[in-house]
């Protein structure tokens with residue numbers, strides 16, 4: 001049923017990853033990616049909008065804007081506010097629904113020579129399952145599903161990302177309904193993110209992605225009102241990188257499931273920080289808004305960065321900080337029951 005992921009992984013002439021010295025391939029459970037640089041859902045349109053700026057075939061994969069079963073108008077404006085170190089948004093999953101996606105976007109997306117990971121969000125367990133079934137039945141072009149159980153801007157969906165039992169139920173429901181690889185996108189707006197990641201792993205997720213945005217707020221004190229129409233929104237960008245790194249590290253050092261790092265990534269240093277802390281791949285979000293070419297550039301820079309830490313493959317670099325720490329201080333990283 002899946003598609004391009006096989007072809008998409010073949011190194012091609014002229015690609016930086018074709019370098020014999022560094023193997024950029026990434027394995028996320030059943031999903032193989034040509035390289036670890038992905039674009040985050042909601043920040044890269046449906047990829048078509050970016051095709052004139054970016055050579056999409058250079059990327060490890062793209063994640064179109066989250067789709068829902070029925071069309072959604074999204075939240076009232078304002079929907080975005082720039083803050084001192086990031087962006088607040090309350091888009092509210094504005095999209096035309098799964099039927100419009102399959103009819104209007106998937107035919108284009110399946111022509112791309114990169115992995116297309118489709119982000120879905122349901123208000124109920126049944127909606128997630130229905131979305132997965134429809135996308136699998138739609139034919140080739142979908143490399144994997146990312147379950148958005150973490151959007152802070154809608155009521156309903158986020159519960160799946162804050163309650164381990166609800167998370168387990170929705171991931172296992174989708175797991176039973178499709179053979180597509182499943183990535184569960186987690187929210188940082190919880191006390192113990194490892195518990196949610198463990199539930200997703202136990203339910204059969206191929207990988208967990210963290211993080212979605214942090215719930216925040218901006219105020220116009222002169223007007224005595226919130227800046228966003230929905231009052232609260234999700235914070236993204238440089239401000240959230242330390243939180244995202246902490247989440248990746250906590251999960252990668254506790255569980256045996258691939259982790260995709262997201263949050264404030266804009267430079268090669270950012271990418272490498274996530275990789276050594278345990279990320280098998282990364283997604284670039286807010287940075288696309290001010291530099292849509294950033295992801296392609298990061299792919300080009302990655303082999304040299306890996307060489308700096310004497311790594312010849314992504315697999316050897318992922319989590320190398322954890323193994324180094326464990327060997328220098330065996331007590332610090334006692335294997336947990338789940339690792």
Ligand SMILES: Cc1cc2nc3c(=O)[nH]c(=O)nc-3n(C[C@H](O)[C@H](O)[C@H](O)COP(=O)(O)O)c2cc1C
Nearest residue numbers: 040041042066089148211212236237263264285286
């Ligand atoms: C304007 C905007 C819209 C977003 N829409 C979605 C979405 O539809 N689905 C989703 O899973 N995440 C969405 N996100 C969250 C991003 O995918 C990403 O998880 C988050 O922004 C953190 O990464 P960053 O700091 O690199 O932006 C959105 C983020 C922004 C800024």
